[in-house]
Amino acid sequence: AQTVTQSQPEMSVQEAETVTLSCTYDTSESDYYLFWYKQPPSRQMILVIRQEAYKQQNATENRFSVNFQKAAKSFSLKISDSQLGDAAMYFCAYYTSGTYKYIFGTGTRLKVLA
């Protein structure tokens, strides 16, 4: 069965600094998608970034980028120039086509220090 592991329950970063959130997963599939979702306090969860497993190039969205290591089954999220608004719970998620099922990690709470 597929699993997603986020080993950092909580992280802190100084404003304007860079932070990396870790995610590992386990699967025997070759075709899948990986996601990072952000859940701000008392607000709706939103998609931060998505990576298709068949793409070798790491996805980037403005200050957010991923380091996708398929062989190592690792999918970390790097946030550059951290802002106070980045403070949130971040969830890593895995999806395989045809299953309709997303598997989420347990989340990492990111604190941004002014």
Next chain:
Amino acid sequence: DVKVTQSSRYLVKRTGEKVFLECVQDMDHENMFWYRQDPGLGLRLIYFSYDVKMKEKGDIPEGYSVSREKKERFSLILESASTNQTSMYLCASERSLNEQFFGPGTRLTVL
């Protein structure tokens, strides 16, 4: 923008009550999902639906049922609420590029 709404932000119910949680999306998405979110456990899938009147069990369906009579509406039903069902419930709908859009959540307390 896609909008996913949930009927209540906060709900308090008594043990044994029947509870309905409603979710509505406005973008004609085929797939809809119900999750519960608990600290340290992340999001766990309760049920999902890939079409009207179609449903599939997720990872923790026990004690729950669902209804999808119209494409835009997906309801989660707790037949007889218990204290261990106290949780945050999140609804989501999905578009074709495998991006889920989430509702604001319903924090349910069962006393």
